[in-house]
Amino acid sequence: MARRAMLILPLALLATAFLFQAPEPVDRTAISRIRDEGLNRSQVMDTVFWLSDRYGPRLNGSPEFEEAGDWAMERLRSWGVVNVHKERFASGRGWSLLNFHATMVEPRVMPIIGIPKAWTPGIAGTTSADVVRVVVTTEADAARYRGTLRGKIVLLQAAREVRMLEHGDGTVLRYADQNNKWAKEAMTPMPNPEYEQGSCAAPRSPDAGPREFSLGAFLRQEGVLAVFDRGPATDLAPGGSDLTWEQQRPDGGTIFVQDGACPTTDPALTLPQVTIAVEHYNRMVRLLDHGVPVTVELNIQARFVEETRPNGFNIVGEIPGTDRADEVVLIGAHFDSWHAGTGATDNAAGAAAMMEVLRILRATGLRPRRTIRIGLWGDEEAGLIGSAAYAEAHLGTAAAPTPERARLSVYFNLDNGTGPIRGIWTQGNRRAAPIFSAWAMPLKDLGVDIISPRGVAGTDHESFDRLGVPAFQFVQERYEYNSRTHHSNMDVYDRIQPNDVKQAATVAAVFAWQAATRDALLPRTPAPAGGSR
Numbered sequence: 002m003a004r005r006a007m008l009i010l011p012l013a014l015l016a017t018a019f020l021f022q023a024p025e026p027v028d029r030t031a032i033s034r035i036r037d038e039g040l041n042r043s044q045v046m047d048t049v050f051w052l053s054d055r056y057g058p059r060l061n062g063s064p065e066f067e068e069a070g071d072w073a074m075e076r077l078r079s080w081g082v083v084n085v086h087k088e089r090f091a092s093g094r095g096w097s098l099l100n101f102h103a104t105m106v107e108p109r110v111m112p113i114i115g116i117p118k119a120w121t122p123g124i125a126g127t128t129s130a131d132v133v134r135v136v137v138t139t140e141a142d143a144a145r146y147r148g149t150l151r152g153k154i155v156l157l158q159a160a161r162e163v164r165m166l167e168h169g170d171g172t173v174l175r176y177a178d179q180n181n182k183w184a185k186e187a188m189t190p191m192p193n194p195e196y197e198q199g200s201c202a203a204p205r206s207p208d209a210g211p212r213e214f215s216l217g218a219f220l221r222q223e224g225v226l227a228v229f230d231r232g233p234a235t236d237l238a239p240g241g242s243d244l245t246w247e248q249q250r251p252d253g254g255t256i257f258v259q260d261g262a263c264p265t266t267d268p269a270l271t272l273p274q275v276t277i278a279v280e281h282y283n284r285m286v287r288l289l290d291h292g293v294p295v296t297v298e299l300n301i302q303a304r305f306v307e308e309t310r311p312n313g314f315n316i317v318g319e320i321p322g323t324d325r326a327d328e329v330v331l332i333g334a335h336f337d338s339w340h341a342g343t344g345a346t347d348n349a350a351g352a353a354a355m356m357e358v359l360r361i362l363r364a365t366g367l368r369p370r371r372t373i374r375i376g377l378w379g380d381e382e383a384g385l386i387g388s389a390a391y392a393e394a395h396l397g398t399a400a401a402p403t404p405e406r407a408r409l410s411v412y413f414n415l416d417n418g419t420g421p422i423r424g425i426w427t428q429g430n431r432r433a434a435p436i437f438s439a440w441a442m443p444l445k446d447l448g449v450d451i452i453s454p455r456g457v458a459g460t461d462h463e464s465f466d467r468l469g470v471p472a473f474q475f476v477q478e479r480y481e482y483n484s485r486t487h488h489s490n491m492d493v494y495d496r497i498q499p500n501d502v503k504q505a506a507t508v509a510a511v512f513a514w515q516a517a518t519r520d521a522l523l524p525r526t527p528a529p530a531g532g533s534r
Contacts, residue, residue: 025439028518032443032511034365039507044360046499048076048353049345053494057343059336060119061380061387062095062264062312066337070316073336073377077318077356081363082375085318090390092313092380093264095306096120098340102127103275107296108288114254115229115277116341116490118261122268123303130154130226132285132295143219151224154297157216158230160283164251187476190429190454220272227273227299231282232257250483252279256490258341264312264383273301315387316377320362320369322517328371329405330517331412332358332509333388335381335461342492346482350502351415352377357506358513369517371410378461381416388461396468410522412472413512414462418486420478421501422508424451428466428473432524440515447504451476471523475509 052059056069074085096119103113106129117123132154137143220228250257261274285295306312316336322328334351338344355375362373380386397403415422424441427434434452441449456466457474465472478501486492516523 025436026519027439027443028515029443031365031367031514031518034367035361035510035514036507038361038364039357039510040503042364043357043503043506045353045357045502045506046497048356049349049497049502050494051076052349052353053343053345053497057338057345057349058340059338059344059349060096060340061337061382062092062306062308063097063340064095064306065097066095066312066379067314070314070336070377073316073352073356074318077316077359077375080360082318082320082359085316087314088317088391088394089311089314090379090387091308091311092383092386094120094268094308095312096264097304097306098302099123099304100300100302101275102298102300103277104298105281105285105295106298108293111281111284113277113281113297114256114490115275115281116256116258117301117303118258118274118276119340120264120266120268120305121261121271121274121303122305123301124226124273124299127298127300128152128226129296129298132156132229132289132297134286134289137216137219138214140214143214147223149223150220152226154299155220155225155228156230156282156286156289157228158282160286161231161279163253163279163283165253184423184451187424187426187451187453187455217271221270225272227275227301229275229277229282229285231279232276251485254278254280255485256341257488258490259339259382259488268305275299275301313379313387313390315379315391317374317391318359319372319374320359322369322372325370326372328408328410328522330369330371330373330410330513331376331465332373332414332513333376333378333412333461334415335379335387336377337379337382337387338492339382339488341488341490342486343494344492345494346418346486346492346496347488348381348416350419350497350505351417354415354502354506354509358510361506361510362514367514369514371517373513373517376461381461385461385464388464392464392468396465396470399468402468406468406470409465409470411516412462412465412470413509413516414460414472414474415477415505415509416460416474417477418479418482419496419498419501420480420482421448421498421504422475422477423448424453424476425512426453426455426457426474426476428456428462428471428526429454430471430473430524430526432526433471433473436519436523437512440512444508444511447508449508469525471525475505477505 056072059066059069077085101117103115105111130152134156256276258276262271288295332355334355335348336352378387396406425437437452462472462474486496
């Protein structure tokens with residue numbers, strides 16, 4: 002009884018101390034210097050230019066991805082960032098688009114807006130081919146078309162209604178729009194999200210039972226020249242899936258296109274595939290429905306890069322800390338992109354902003370107590386492959402953590418387009434929320450006012466969050482990210498908002514600095530139900 006009483010008193014004192022703990026310190030002098038450098042002498046748009054206009058797109062594993070990585074490493078070194086290197090991981094074949102041309106030539110000339118799908122093959126030179134509309138879901142359907150499709154361009158989908166731009170972005174363009182609806186939603190707690198898996202499924206098991214009818218195999222056997230779709234489309238690749246979350250996006254000549262096969266798929270097992278503007282697709286379907294023959298002149302040239310060494314890589318570099326240099330604040334953004342545009346909003350903007358964080362800190366002469374490390378992740382688009390590879394190599398697994406995991410204070414991620422940072426998603430980490438609120442106070446005039454209790458998914462902070470590391474995605478205004486630029490041919494430099502990317506880099510620099518100089522590591526949270534922390 003006496004011993005129990007002795008334990009109760011210290012616990013009570015600890016609880017009291019927690020309730021009346023000193024407020025989170027905020028280094029306003031350093032923040033002022035960061036703001037001045039980040040907002041008045043920014044180099045972030047120059048970095049965006051090089052990553053998008055010159056070295057984009059950056060499809061993982063492609064020669065263009067490799068060249069962009071080499072440039073980014075030299076840029077970081079020029080700013081005084083040290084230990085800059087690539088950490089490689091296997092990711093399958095690389096793929097590059099070398100040439101593409103599609104024009105309807107009969108019954109009238111119409112240049113076609115379209116993009117070939119990644120990891121699908123090209124064709125043997127410029128060819129004129131008839132276009133046919135095919136409805137096949139079973140072996141019985143296929144029998145009607147046997148012997149009729151060789152050398153044809155096949156349309157597998159029906160026409161659909163064009164979605165007008167007035168439908169908006171899915172999320173509000175500005176948080177203050179529509180009675181602050183989106184900001185209120187952001188402040189509503191929700192359970193931690195389910196972690197997403199990669200887009201390429203595991204190989205089929207030999208004992209998985211009878212194989213269902215394969216449309217892709219049938220079309221290959223029949224000698225089809227190419228398949229056109231107006232996306233999202235039934236994927237002809239083994240293990241592929243529809244991009245159903247994109248189905249409410251507006252049109253207007255914007256094409257949302259990703260892959261038609263996996264990087265590990267044998268190119269001989271898939272067909273040339275092109276996603277074209279829905280308006281052009283619909284016209285061809287209507288012509289065919291009215292018995293008017295359609296002919297298209299087509300050229301697709303693609304290059305595959307075999308993985309003689311790992312094609313995937315992460316770029317890592319750092320500013321060393323002082324008295325707590327063995328502890329790390331990690332910031333990052335994914336470096337790879339899709340190929341339809343130049344990867345500007347997804348995610349040259351995020352990568353450039355996080356690179357700019359290090360430039361700002363070096364330019365101001367501020368010396369963090371903890372090491373601030375950047376990770377520019379490869380193969381995010383295939384399912385967070387690069388950041389997961391880094392996490393496993395440096396932090397271990399859920400069952401076997403490395404000593405480095407305990408020394409990683411926090412990870413901050415940026416990956417939602419060109420909009421300014423409005424706050425941070427706290428992933429349900431209630432003890433981190435008041436810390437972030439204190440850091441945001443000197444940034445309120447920049448619009449940083451949302452410390453959301455929500456957990457979000459779909460980008461690289463998941464690779465760290467699932468291991469119990471405090472890992473967070475910044476809240477950004479979306480503008481037209483969902484409706485126009487995400488994974489589309491409009492993902493280009495001209496869609497970047499310069500002042501907002503400057504703001505994002507500046508805000509991220511403040512958060513990184515505060516995390517690197519506070520006395521304690523960021524608080525961790527218990528594992529979510531079903532999680533792996």
